Amino acid sequence: MNLERRFVWDVLESHVKEDHLRRHCLTVEIALRAYARKWGQDENYWGAVGALHDVDFEKYPEEHLKHTGEFLSPAGYDKEFIRHILSHDRAYPSEKRDLLDRTLLACDETPGFVLACCLVRPGKSLQDMQAKSIMKKMKDKAFARGCDREFLTSSAEALGVPFKEHADFIRVALAEALQDQRFFNIHLITDEGVMP
Numbered sequence: 001m002n003l004e005r006r007f008v009w010d011v012l013e014s015h016v017k018e019d020h021l022r023r024h025c026l027t028v029e030i031a032l033r034a035y036a037r038k039w040g041q042d043e044n045y046w047g048a049v050g051a052l053h054d055v056d057f058e059k060y061p062e063e064h065l066k067h068t069g070e071f072l073s074p075a076g077y078d079k080e081f082i083r084h085i086l087s088h089d090r091a092y093p094s095e096k097r098d099l100l101d102r103t104l105l106a107c108d109e110t111p112g113f114v115l116a117c118c119l120v121r122p123g124k125s126l127q128d129m130q131a132k133s134i135m136k137k138m139k140d141k142a143f144a145r146g147c148d149r150e151f152l153t154s155s156a157e158a159l160g161v162p163f164k165e166h167a168d169f170i171r172v173a174l175a176e177a178l179q180d181q182r183f184f185n186i187h188l189i190t191d192e193g194v195m196p
Helices: 005-015 018-039 043-053 068-075 078-085 099-119 131-139 149-157 163-177
Strands: none
Touching: 005 018, 005 043, 005 068, 018 043, 018 099, 018 163, 043 078, 043 163, 068 078, 078 099, 099 131, 099 149, 099 163, 131 149, 131 163, 149 163
């Protein structure tokens, strides 16, 4: 099974063409790599799971995760790798989730929320933003209305990490990734601004 980052991204880019979805996959990859380092896990394996977790979403948004295997098996990814990705379906039995599965679930939406918080700040800087700014936006129901705040909180708690700590950990990971050449294949740059 090839976990080399260029190969992983070649697989992703062959199925995902939209920049916003690639950006999302990148942020989840960054978050999972950071947690893998923190917990002494295989960073390349966890990063590949994060990068490829939405590989079928663009083509099959209404049948998301039902086509993951047909996209990844031909690329050499095994059943256990694919199972990790399938585990981020909220209907997946929670008692069957291992640490990687729970981390993927907790990191699926939080990076996007953290970046959204950053984009409304004057300097649009991840490094300058503090956890209290994220928590303030968590309480502001008019901000990111479509975001399921209860899910963000409960998925972090399933890791044994309070949401504030989890969100700040991801903020730091994203800020550090902006300095890492490995992550320059697609930037955390949007029409709204740059987040150094």
